[in-house]
Amino acid sequence: MTLLFYSAGAIALIATLSVIISTNVVHALVYLIISLLSVAVIFFALGAPFAAMLEAIVYAGAIMVLFLFVMMMLNLGQATEDEERAWMRPSLWIGPGVLSGILLLQFVSTMLTHDVTLAPVEVSVRDISLLLFGPWLLAVELASMLLLAGLIAAYHLAKK
Template sequence: MEGLFYMAAVVAVGATLMMLTRQNAVHALLYLILSLLAVAVIFYLFGAPFAAALEVIVYAGAIMVLFVFVVMLLNLGPRAGGLEAAWLSPTVWLLPAIMAAILAGEIVYILSGPGLRTAPAGEIAPVQVGLALYGPYLIGVELASMLLLGALVGAHHLGREARSKPETKTHDVYSDVAGSDSGGDLVRAGSDRTSGAA
């Protein structure tokens, strides 16, 4: 099990480093999904199958797939098309394929091995996970959530394009009224005659 832990740790760290160095947001998110799956393997190896399942279902499943769809729906322009063409070369796929193969092998080994049939001695119940997160580590969890929210808002402001302010035109209402009165078609208030007939 120690070898599996080190392999999952290498995959998690390697995928995270690849995520940080990618210029294309979709590819960075896919590396982050790979990293989260490796962390789920580590959770399972440490006797926390509930935390591993939450990592796969919530983080790698729901949240990251939502991020991938949002980024793919954004119009990234011709620069993204050039990056996509460069990404399709076979040499670029070598490292991600190796990391994904290692992770897939670990998952197959864990699911087919005897560890799934017999629970580990120090299995962690969901109640213990909740008590640990919202007990002594409550302030840390809340600070981390605020930090992530701040990073999300900052990334939004840094990533959006600077928009020029629309030109505002001033409109002189009084000159329009004075100019249109020259034809004698305005009616004075309280009168049934036009201004030209006065």
């Protein structure tokens, strides 16, 4: 499980970096799918198989297919890719890179002060469902309202 965690983490990291430096939209999407699938493997290694399956089905499946459909509709050609390459100047990356690096250092220095190891205990679907349809029922209802609002908004916005 430890090996699975670290190897999937390395793949997720490399694929995510490839997303943000890629110039072709479709290649970036495929890298993003790889990154999401390796995060699903990490969830599995952490003893969350239900979250892993949802990550693979909803994120890597549904959301990324939505992205791919829109990319096919837009049909961005070589011109956009050349434009992207022209925007990829190293000088543009200095400021955001420094800021993000400082933020990352703060995160890491905060997190390295504790020392507790994980002993992955599998949380079953039954435990999650009992909580989800017990104390968190209102949150589920609100999530369904949010999805309905998203559906109506997307229909209205994408209409001609």
